[in-house]
Amino acid sequence: MQIPRLDTPPLFAALAGARNVLIAGAGGGFDVYAGLPLAFALSDDSGRDSGTRVHLANLSFTPLEHLPLEAWDAENVAVVEPDTPGPADYFPERTLARWLHANDLAGTVYAFPRVGVVPLRAAYRHLVQKLDLDAIVLVDGGTDILMRGDESGLGTPEEDMTSLAAVAGLDEVATKLVTCLGFGIDAYHGVNHSQVLENIAALDRDGAYLGALSIPSGSAAATLYRAAVEDARAATPLRPSIVNGQIAAAVAGGFGDVRFTERTSGSTLFVNPLMAVYFSFTVEGLAKRSLYLDRLARTHGMGQVALLIAAFRAEVEHRPARAFPH
Template sequence: MAARYSGRRQGRAVWVVSSPVAGEDSGMDLFTSPLMERLAPARHVLIAGGGGGFDVFSGLPLYFRLHELGKTVTLANLSFTQLSQVQGTWPVPGVLQVEASTEGPEHYFPEGWLSRWFARRGEQRMPRAPSIVSLSVVSALEGDYGDIHRTERTRGSTLWINPLMSMYWAFDLMAVARRCLYLEALKDTTTQAQMHLIIEAFRAARPVRPWKDIPV
């Protein structure tokens, strides 16, 4: 299947999708990508939301596909939840186990919501705190483009909804680490605060390229 951009119409990006003709290479999709090839021999896969909040939700398509392939998949998340208000167990320091029965803050607890969704298949909704990331991805999938808002949480800000939001980007972690100029300084850190101080000191000692808007 192929897609080409054909312009914008009333705040909506128009993408024309076509199917390959007989004998034509159908290209690559989520299930035949190099990422899935790398994961093929794995028996247990960890999918972690590294940006906090609802980020782990974006890994659900991978979660279900890997389950279909017979793999054990564990979901994890860098949490913005007030964990002191969560009635859960800590199997190891820094890791809180969340299940469908785990009680936590009513207004914001994405990990609990997701666990209950798996148990009840989406009968409950997160009150007053819809996911900005998830709603932006949905907007992109539906063809929205530009400053499109689906929740009051983004009012007053400028969004750039675009097709890139609906794509998975995969990186080789070891290759990225080799290019990290402050990796050695991070080796002895034990907390997020310590990492933050080292990164800020690194940035302060070097010129940072100015922000530039994407020219579209």
């Protein structure tokens, strides 16, 4: 294993030499947007050829079963282009494809339906072969993908854990990483962030932690990301991304109760610089730390995943939540 250097972010060191990288939203919805700053940085911030070709994918909340037959590249793999027919009110993958195309960037986003581990792994394997992938980066908007299972709250684990289990089983891919953007956001779903930090420390001891990397607010990657998020907010006014809205505000130097959508009315937000930091890990190390990931290996539907997680939670003693002391 290469010895980390302070002057080289381990996330980028791990991806050095990769020719085809898939950046995939792990938790559904707009998660793929949280991977955009990394995608822009890997492609030299502007889409110019830097030796690495970046591809985008997302576990989708859109009812993909209504897409036309020609949109399907393989079972459970939809190819979403700017002109792909679909719902007008909520289709994050097409919204992103249209924004990318309008900004002279590659306008293809692959979309996976909400299926279990077995079919999702097969879908990923199809892209590994089709795109000749040598690296996959799962992106979580938030940090609940870091929950091992016995915490006081898991957030919304079903999609994240399905993605993690699916990619963990792809032995043919040399580099498999997880990166989280939006520290603190999952508090709304019951995640205790003292436990997040405890889990990160354990992953560090295991050698699975690739460090933290902030997104400079004045960088080209940040500028493009904020523009993409604003475009998505305008295109999806009834269901804008609360996660990416907070991250984008943090990337712009926002702090506190920053308002960007009526969806957050009645709650108090805590936008802060930690939301603009990538926390990165190896898939293998994160999967090894999970207390129940092996139970999901044979699932075919997301309903099965949810039932198995609920059953595990009923068996395990939960670690008590700890207040952040500062």
